[in-house]
Amino acid sequence: MISIREVPDRAPPEPAAVDTSGLTKCYGKVRALTDCTVTVPEGRITALIGPNGAGKTTLLRLLAGLARPAAGQVTVNGSTPRQDPAFLASIGYLAQEIPLYRRLSAEDHIRVGAHLNPRWDAESVRERLTALKIPLDRAVGKLSGGQRAQVGLALSLAKRPQLLLLDEPVAALDPLARRNFLGVLADGVAAGGLTVVLSSHLVADLERVCDHLIMLASSRVQLCGDIDDLLAEHQLLVGPRKDTTAIERSHQVVQITRTPRQTTLLVRRNSSGIPVVDPAFEASDVSLEELVLAYMGQDAAPALAHLTTVGEEQ
């Protein structure tokens, strides 16, 4: 189990759209994903965050059944990803590079989807793309990157999947289109029956629509849980430059920043949920961005490598 799930005041577990345990994937000698144990609650939008090369795409591909794990288990919508029309119909996946047939038009893709899927909402795609002024009859290879992304996203929604896996879906969109698309996702989830996992490294966008977070770094899970819970579990301590050994002994220090005059600590509450009480330090809440950057920075700083134990079993 991941430590975060052991927090005592946690609500009873919700039904999970995705459940993995000990998931490991190697490409040659490179470990793309190591011992990944995560849960994605049903009917929510989960953000998959991590630096480049952290294993986000690998995890999404394993969930979509496009890749096979070297070790560990995956359960998606109650079963192991498999080559079966009913399972495939329940999953939507859009790869980062938006792989569409370049010579085919959006309308062609709509018709391909209609031929290959049991549930297919062709009208929703046409409406969406028409509203965005994207020509339906032009070869998608001739569309701009952002337009192509919109076509890919509209098609992945038209499949009406139970679980939608999106790899960097908003990367190619302008800020307005980004906000608009995330709004569409949120509406879809609110309407029921849809769970979304989307990867990104743009925390600000995700913060608006996501309520669950999985953070990967160096192929390992650093954080997994409800965003509100995660924020409540961490605190930012600002104080004079002084010895912090006592705090480090009782609490997990995620990040220490020392300037000549002050020390800033990002601390995780210990297993009993007790915050750091030290009159020398001023405690404040953590923003999602600070939290994410602290965990990413941890990965970059070798001196603190011993702290990268969050995702492992207790």
Add this chain to the structure above:
Amino acid sequence: MTWLVWRQHRIQFYLGAALLAAFAVVIAITGVQVASQWHSALVACAASHSCSRLSDTGLFLGNHAVGFLVIMTLGAPALVGLFWGAPLMAAELETGTTQFAWAQSVTRKRWLAFKAGWMLLAAAVWGGAISALVTWWSGPDNALELDAFKPGRFDIMGIVPVGYSLFAMALGIAAGALLRRTLPAMAVTLGGFIAARALITLLLRPHYVSAVTVFYKVTGGFTPPGSYWQIASGVLGPNGQAINQNTTGNAINGIPANYLPASCNAPSRGAFTPPPSCLQALSHFRAFLTYQPADRYWTFQGIETGIFLGLAAVLIAVTAVVLLRRDA
């Protein structure tokens, strides 16, 4: 799936159909000329009772350009492998569109079955149509030259082009699935096709059925009936030893002069009737001809087609294993 395959590959299909149609027009027009030339030659020789020597009269049917085009259909199966087969999987894996196709509600097995199935069908039609045209066009030529069984002619007529086309297509598909890149897959397809065709023609085909060897007197002669395929011929000496016929000097009935008494030495010009002592010496030599009789033509066509169909099946099985086992 059928709609997707059609939509993705219809340009290739139109192009293939256009090439085939152009070829058919050329073959039809010249084929009619060839047939009428042949018909008048037959009428003429029947009048002079010389039809048995028709092939010695230097009669030439058709024209050189079309004759060359017909020979060039040896390469037609390779075209489908190169331009339809190799990109079929490779282009999708290269551009990542498999990730789109496999994210729809269609299993990879079904996806492969439809894509490969329609392409193999197209390849069979391509090979079959070209072969039918060439076979019809070459009818008079086969009757005149009696060489339908010989390598080079055997390979462009009958049913073997269907087998070659299916094999080339399957080879292209498998190479694309394994290499995941179009250009290397095309190179491997071309190399593999030529290698397989050459090796099977040279090493296997002569032995599908044990060849017939006939021994005969060097002073006589022997020609099997119809379009037989000569595998080997030669002369054996008095002790059964093979005679090396590759000499530059004089030779009588295929036997170099140094194997024979001086009485066999012909004058450098003028008619020569060998004296009895020479004939006596010649009678100790035997000529032989190893060949596949003409009536085995369809047996060989069937065996050769079967071999290439088997190879194609293996390649498609390899493709399936690679696609189903490996990651997208």
